[in-house]
Structures are given as C-alpha cells and as structure tokens.
Amino acid sequence: MDTIKMTERYIAHTYKRQPLTIVKGRGMFVWDSAGRRYLDFVAGVAVCSLGHCHPEVVKAITKQANKLIHISNLYHIQPQAELAALLARIVPRSIGKFFFCNSGAEAVEAAFKLAVKHTKKRRIIAMQGSFHGRTIATVGATWKPSYREPFKALIPKIFDFVPYDDLNAVERAIRDETAAVIVEPVQGEGGVNIPSKDYLPGLRKICDENDLLLICDEVQTGLGRTGKWFACEHWKVLPDEITMAKALGGGFPIGCMGARLEVMESFAPGDHASTFGGNPLACSAAIASVKTMQKLKLPERAAKLGGYFLKRLNELDEKHDCIEEARGLGLLLGLELKEKSIAEAVVVKARERGFLINCTADKVLRFVPPLIVEQEHIDSLISELDCIIAEVEK
Ligand SMILES: Cc1ncc(COP(=O)(O)O)c(C=O)c1O
Numbered sequence: 001m002d003t004i005k006m007t008e009r010y011i012a013h014t015y016k017r018q019p020l021t022i023v024k025g026r027g028m029f030v031w032d033s034a035g036r037r038y039l040d041f042v043a044g045v046a047v048c049s050l051g052h053c054h055p056e057v058v059k060a061i062t063k064q065a066n067k068l069i070h071i072s073n074l075y076h077i078q079p080q081a082e083l084a085a086l087l088a089r090i091v092p093r094s095i096g097k098f099f100f101c102n103s104g105a106e107a108v109e110a111a112f113k114l115a116v117k118h119t120k121k122r123r124i125i126a127m128q129g130s131f132h133g134r135t136i137a138t139v140g141a142t143w144k145p146s147y148r149e150p151f152k153a154l155i156p157k158i159f160d161f162v163p164y165d166d167l168n169a170v171e172r173a174i175r176d177e178t179a180a181v182i183v184e185p186v187q188g189e190g191g192v193n194i195p196s197k198d199y200l201p202g203l204r205k206i207c208d209e210n211d212l213l214l215i216c217d218e219v220q221t222g223l224g225r226t227g228k229w230f231a232c233e234h235w236k237v238l239p240d241e242i243t244m245a246k247a248l249g250g251g252f253p254i255g256c257m258g259a260r261l262e263v264m265e266s267f268a269p270g271d272h273a274s275t276f277g278g279n280p281l282a283c284s285a286a287i288a289s290v291k292t293m294q295k296l297k298l299p300e301r302a303a304k305l306g307g308y309f310l311k312r313l314n315e316l317d318e319k320h321d322c323i324e325e326a327r328g329l330g331l332l333l334g335l336e337l338k339e340k341s342i343a344e345a346v347v348v349k350a351r352e353r354g355f356l357i358n359c360t361a362d363k364v365l366r367f368v369p370p371l372i373v374e375q376e377h378i379d380s381l382i383s384e385l386d387c388i389i390a391e392v393e394k
Pocket residue numbers: 103104105106108131132133134184188189217218219220221245246
C-alpha cells in the first residue's frame with residue numbers, strides 16, 4: 001500500500017492533506033516520493049526557519065542521540081539548563097525563567113496554569129481571530145468557532161473574547177476574576193493580522209493598571225520570524241509570560257514557556273510537569289538551532305528579505321483585481337484574496353508548478369519560508385504567482 005492509501009486507512013482524518021508525500025528536505029527545498037522538487041514557502045508551518053535538515057541541527061541531534069536520548073526531569077539535564085541560559089540572552093528582558101514542553105499548545109497551557117496560580121484568579125481575555133492550539137484550554141482561547149463548538153462541553157467557561165486591535169474592548173472585558181490577557185503580537189493562523197502601533201503598548205498599560213498578566217503567544221512569531229527575536233520587541237513591550245515552539249528545535253518538537261522571575265516562582269514542585277519536556281535530544285537540537293540563528297543573524301535577515309517580499313507582493317496587489325491586500329512583518333506574510341475558491345486554486349496550481357504555499361483564514365495565502373530564503377527564491381515565487389493568479393482570476 002502506498003503512503004496516501006495507508007494514511008487514509010489507518011490515520012484519523014483530522015488533517016486536510018494535499019496529495020503529496022514529502023520524503024526529503026535540504027535548505028529551501030523538499031522532494032516528494034516521485035523525486036519532484038519543491039521550493040518550500042511553508043517550512044512545516046513556520047517551523048524550519050533554518051531550512052530543512054540544517055547540518056548543525058543534524059550534527060547536534062546525532063551527537064546527543066549517541067550520548068543520551070532521554071532522561072526524566074527527576075534529574076538535572078545538562079542541555080536543558082544550557083538551552084535556558086541561551087534563551088535568557090535573547091528573550092525580552094522581563095523574562096527570567098523557563099518551563100520546557102513539547103509543543104506550542106503545551107506552552108500556552110503552561111502559561112495559563114501559571115497565570116491562574118500566580119494571580120489566584122481564573123478568567124483570561126483572548127482575541128477574536130486568535131489561534132493558541134487544540135488542547136482543551138488552548139482551543140477554548142482560540143477564536144474560530146468551528147474549532148471550539150464541537151468540544152464546548154469540555155471547555156472551561158473562563159475565556160472572554162474581544163476584537164483584535166481594540167483596546168477599549170479589552171478594558172470593557174476586565175472583571176474582578178480576570179487573571180491575564182493573551183495576545184499574538186501578529187496573528188498568524190488568523191490571517192497574518194498586524195495590529196496598529198499603539199496596540200501592544202496599550203495592552204501592556206491596561207495590564208499594569210489592572211494587575212493583569214500579559215501573555216505574548218510567540219509560538220509562530222518568535223525566534224526571528226518577524227525580523228526581531230520576538231515580535232513584541234517591535235513595540236518594545238515586555239510580557240509577563242511568553243510562549244514559543246515551532247522554530248525553536250529546528251524541526252525537532254519542543255515548546256517553551258518563559259515568565260518573569262517572580263511570576264515563575266508561583267510554580268512549586270508538582271504544579272506542572274511533562275515526561276518529555278526539556279528532553280536532552282530536543283534541547284540539543286534547540287541549542288544548535290538558536291546558536292545557528294544567532295550566527296546567521298536570521299532575525300535581521302528576516303527583516304530585510306521580508307521587506308523585499310512585501311514590496312513584491314504589493315506589486316502583485318496593484319496588478320490583480322482578485323487581491324484584497326498584501327501584508328506582513330518580516331517573513332510572516334499574507335496575501336489576502338477576495339475569494340476562498342481563488343486562494344485554494346492558487347495553492348493547488350503553485351504546488352503543481354513546484355512551490356509549496358499555504359492558505360489560512362479561508363482566503364489568505366500565507367508565506368512563512370525558512371529565514372534562509374534568498375531574493376531569487378522570492379522572485380521565482382512572485383513570477384509564478386503572477387501567472388497563476390492571472391489564470392485563475394479569468
Ligand atoms: C500562535 C500559536 N500558538 C499556539 C499554537 C499551537 O502550537 P502547536 O501546534 O505546536 O500545539 C500555534 C500553532 O500554529 C500558533 O500559531
């Protein structure tokens with residue numbers, strides 16, 4: 001049986017998959033099982049920021065796998081401590097300690113638990129258009145009703161949703177029981193939504209005035225993606241808690257929640273745990289990833305190449321009527337089309353011509369390439385998109 005048939009037969013149908021089996025990756029490129037090559041502007045959904053199979057990450061995983069793959073948090077773990085010390089040098093200066101886990105959703109779960117334990121309050125303000133994960137609490141904080149509704153019975157009734165980029169709405173939603181506000185500095189899954197310049201600083205001020213914790217969910221925006229190590233830095237905002245995952249392990253699963261020292265002190269032994277969290281192999285992959293990102297100055301690169309990419313997307317916008325808007329920060333970019341059917345057709349045609357792109361929020365083409373992307377890769381995608389959009393808008 002081939003992979004697609006086996007997937008259909010044996011794997012839960014929770015993903016809408018493209019009819020493509022990727023078997024190999026190097027840098028900006030991946031190859032399918034028939035040997036066809038694709039230029040990858042999805043990067044495992046903003047995960048492979050160093051490109052596929054970066055040699056430094058492969059070397060670190062191989063070396064650590066030969067030494068110690070797993071040991072539990074009943075003991076001290078050398079790569080875990082080293083990774084935390086390394087992260088402490090790149091996170092916003094408010095963040096002093098870390099908890100390691102295995103995914104973005106787990107990092108957000110940890111942030112919620114810590115916020116509730118620290119403040120002794122229970123409600124959380126979340127934004128319309130948000131995405132925070134698929135576990136029970138994180139899907140509860142995720143806006144899209146179709147993700148939440150079927151599981152309503154399980155979801156705690158503690159989330160107050162307000163429109164994104166609306167400070168007055170946040171102030172109105174505060175209750176005695178409000179513990180924290182969670183925000184993506186740029187909404188990724190929600191359609192690459194960039195808030196106005198006063199929004200993040202305004203949220204910080206509201207949180208300070210009302211004794212609320214500000215949680216920045218940087219699972220997608222973190223680690224250089226938007227042109228700074230963390231997107232909240234664009235607005236010089238210091239969060240009380242921060243979450244990261246995706247790009248941290250260079251493709252290896254790892255999540256992390258960081259918090260202010262005095263906030264993290266509210267976690268005592270037994271309050272939270274994860275068998276695999278901060279595992280030596282995952283942490284070694286993350287150390288190699290972060291160090292390589294530092295060496296290659298990837299946040300600066302993302303700012304530069306992202307600016308160029310956005311300029312080229314704006315050229316497409318001027319040319320084609322079916323485009324609503326181009327937007328982006330660093331290498332997190334979106335091209336909103338007027339119709340869902342056109343966006344879907346563009347994704348399929350791009351794939352057929354050797355380009356992987358993704359569509360989010362129904363009709364927003366999202367581009368989250370590896371941060372090692374070159375100008376020539378962007379140019380070749382833009383000229384292909386130009387032809388494809390001209391064909392599908394006819
Ligand atoms: C902002 C944000 N938070 C949380 C998550 C959940 O991460 P994971 O899929 O690793 O659980 C995502 C995933 O896309 C995300 O974009």
